[in-house]
Amino acid sequence: MREKSGIAKFFRRNGAGYLFLAPWIIGFLVLTVYPMIYSLWLGFTDYDFTQPNSTQWIGFGNYVKMFGPLFGLSDFTTATGEVMRVDPYYLKSLGVTFTYVFASVPLKLVIALAIAMLLNQKLRGLSFYRAIYYIPTLLGGSVAIAVLWRKLFEKDGLINGLLATIGFTNLPSWITNPHFSLWTLVLLSVWQFGSSMIIFLAGLKQIPEEYYEAASVDGANKTRQFFSITVPLLSPVILFNLVMQMISAFQAFTQAYIIGGGKGGVLNSTLFYTLHLYLQGWTYHEMGYASAMAWVLLFIIGVLTFLIFKSSNLWVSYGAGE
Amino acid sequence: MKKKTIISHSFTHLFIIALGLVMLYPIVWMIVSSFKPNNMIFSDPSLIPKAVTLENYVSGWKGYAGVSFGKFFLNSIFMCVVAIIGNLITCTMAAYAFGRLKFAGRNILFAMMMVTLMLPGHVTTVPRYILFNNFGWVGSYLPILAPKFLATDAFFVFLLVQFMRSLPKELEEAAILDGCSKVGVFFRIIVPLSTPALVTTALFTFLWTWDDFFNQLLYLTNPAIFSVSRALRTFVGDAGAVSNWGGALAMSTLSMIPLFILFFSLQKYFVQGISTTGLKG
Numbered sequence A: 001m002r003e004k005s006g007i008a009k010f011f012r013r014n015g016a017g018y019l020f021l022a023p024w025i026i027g028f029l030v031l032t033v034y035p036m037i038y039s040l041w042l043g044f045t046d047y048d049f050t051q052p053n054s055t056q057w058i059g060f061g062n063y064v065k066m067f068g069p070l071f072g073l074s075d076f077t078t079a080t081g082e083v084m085r086v087d088p089y090y091l092k093s094l095g096v097t098f099t100y101v102f103a104s105v106p107l108k109l110v111i112a113l114a115i116a117m118l119l120n121q122k123l124r125g126l127s128f129y130r131a132i133y134y135i136p137t138l139l140g141g142s143v144a145i146a147v148l149w150r151k152l153f154e155k156d157g158l159i160n161g162l163l164a165t166i167g168f169t170n171l172p173s174w175i176t177n178p179h180f181s182l183w184t185l186v187l188l189s190v191w192q193f194g195s196s197m198i199i200f201l202a203g204l205k206q207i208p209e210e211y212y213e214a215a216s217v218d219g220a221n222k223t224r225q226f227f228s229i230t231v232p233l234l235s236p237v238i239l240f241n242l243v244m245q246m247i248s249a250f251q252a253f254t255q256a257y258i259i260g261g262g263k264g265g266v267l268n269s270t271l272f273y274t275l276h277l278y279l280q281g282w283t284y285h286e287m288g289y290a291s292a293m294a295w296v297l298l299f300i301i302g303v304l305t306f307l308i309f310k311s312s313n314l315w316v317s318y319g320a321g322e
Numbered sequence B: 001m002k003k004k005t006i007i008s009h010s011f012t013h014l015f016i017i018a019l020g021l022v023m024l025y026p027i028v029w030m031i032v033s034s035f036k037p038n039n040m041i042f043s044d045p046s047l048i049p050k051a052v053t054l055e056n057y058v059s060g061w062k063g064y065a066g067v068s069f070g071k072f073f074l075n076s077i078f079m080c081v082v083a084i085i086g087n088l089i090t091c092t093m094a095a096y097a098f099g100r101l102k103f104a105g106r107n108i109l110f111a112m113m114m115v116t117l118m119l120p121g122h123v124t125t126v127p128r129y130i131l132f133n134n135f136g137w138v139g140s141y142l143p144i145l146a147p148k149f150l151a152t153d154a155f156f157v158f159l160l161v162q163f164m165r166s167l168p169k170e171l172e173e174a175a176i177l178d179g180c181s182k183v184g185v186f187f188r189i190i191v192p193l194s195t196p197a198l199v200t201t202a203l204f205t206f207l208w209t210w211d212d213f214f215n216q217l218l219y220l221t222n223p224a225i226f227s228v229s230r231a232l233r234t235f236v237g238d239a240g241a242v243s244n245w246g247g248a249l250a251m252s253t254l255s256m257i258p259l260f261i262l263f264f265s266l267q268k269y270f271v272q273g274i275s276t277t278g279l280k281g
Helices: A006-042 A061-071 A090-119 A126-140 A143-152 A158-165 A181-191 A194-205 A209-217 A222-250 A254-259 A273-283 A287-315 B002-033 B055-061 B069-100 B106-118 B122-134 B142-150 B154-165 B169-177 B182-193 B195-211 B214-219 B228-235 B245-265 B267-277
Strands: A075-077 A083-085
Touching: A006 A287, A006 B069, A006 B106, A006 B122, A006 B142, A006 B182, A061 A075, A061 A083, A061 A090, A061 A287, A090 A126, A090 A181, A090 A194, A090 A222, A090 A273, A090 B002, A126 A143, A126 A181, A126 A194, A126 B002, A126 B245, A126 B267, A143 A158, A143 A181, A143 A254, A143 B002, A143 B228, A143 B245, A181 A254, A194 A222, A194 B267, A209 A222, A222 A287, A254 A273, A273 A287, A273 B122, A273 B214, A287 B122, B002 B245, B055 B069, B055 B245, B069 B106, B069 B142, B069 B154, B069 B182, B069 B195, B069 B228, B069 B245, B106 B154, B122 B142, B122 B214, B142 B214, B154 B195, B154 B267, B169 B182, B182 B195, B195 B228, B195 B245, B195 B267, B214 B228, B228 B245, B245 B267
Parallel strands: none
Antiparallel strands: A075 A083
16 A cells, blocks of 8 residues: 555544634634733733833732732832832732632532432422522522622611511621621622532432441441441542632632622722732733733632642542442 | 321421522512512512512613613623524534544643633633734624634533543444545534533523623623623612612513523523533533
8 A cells, every 4th residue: 555645644534633623723722822821921011901012021020019018018129120019909809819719619518518418318399499499500690699689788788677677786788898798799609509519419319329228227327327428429529519619719700890899899808809800900901910910810729729639639539439 | 107208208398498498589589679669679578569660670671871771682692692603513513523533632632621621711811802902802792702613612612522422433433334424424423412412502601601791891891782791780880889779670680581491491401511511500
């Protein structure tokens, strides 16, 4: 058999694959790879959207701007000679976001698992119940629900109306009180446990009934069964839910934006990371700084995901559960 | 013994229903309140309105800057339809390549796609905005819709790859023996057999496009092209104050109707999509 030229052969073997993949490859290069490289570069500049032609390389200036206050800096000079001011709200937004993530994700997963176990009892009407519990998740990410949430937790809102009927007086405005406003958002997030619940339900259905029967025969009570059968066998699903919920919680935006009326709320108590990023990039046009912030967010999420996966050796079992 | 099970089951049912009602209370309250006169919405926790009126729907429907909510609904529906078409075509193509074809570099490209699944979108937001601004696209639907024709929603590619890999290989081999090309296999075998996964893709594309706010805030800068989500935001003033609560609740209620209809008619596809790939709602 005669050898054809290398290129023709390559295309005969791979042509169909690349043909079908062409849109994805273009999208990947133009809308992911190029923007990532570009934003990495932008993060080291003072790119201002209104005057892109005066962009200057400022080295790690944007990063010092973020973390400078940790070291007591206020004004500083970059390696390239530019005088910059630190961002007084950055660490606040980081703190708000961490509080939100570390409060809402575990709570949401615990409730999702509890409800999933409640529903996993061979009950009639399971799909109806599942639908009911999923509705807040279906609607929760929308602007409509964020608007509703504002209404619920205002001074003269529904929650205070309810509390008043059972005798409480002198109630605060939960939304505009800096001690509570973030927690209304945590509650909003926890309320949307539906997708985690559905994933847990699918996982629970995989656990063979015999394991529980055998454990009962051996005299293990329900608590014991939960910790020695359910949790280990469900641990890969818990890991999956934990990682996915954490990643999306770090990126929460809409609810904070609407509840704060496009700002970070009273005393920036709901200044989520992405909201701060948006304000820096689009309200103040500091797109170089916003890009640097995005990279720090990517780094934080990357490190936490890595740590969770690393720790999973200790608590996730992929075996048959013996 | 049997009687005891029935009693304990009834308690479980009661408990589940009661808890469900508590969870749904805010949504039901919103729907009911949208029919209450504006001055009676405040802090009235009851679910039975003392007076029913449509004035909120009339005042809310007027919309923003002279553009009515009817237009906003049409805009949102238009965006959803185009986004669904784009995702169905290009995500299916990419999934066929990843899931059923062999070519050099497939594994490494697939791994890269899986990484983009977890990538926080904000890393690419600023450069994309600058790019689309250079194209003159800011203030149009293009920055939101054009990416849908480049298979950028990796979740759907992944969902479809998973589904296509589970299809039996024999059908495809038989078709190729009969002289069917790889393109022919795609259209005649893979696409028809993948219908359930395609429905899930269309459904979640609708949901995410309908509910998306961040991109719409960035790119839909002109009231004539506002989507429903973007328009709902106009009820909330810059300091967070809302002047027309009745209108806001009425339009919020309307904005949820399409989601309710789709969810209750296609629940099985929702559950499938979420439990197989962890698509979030």
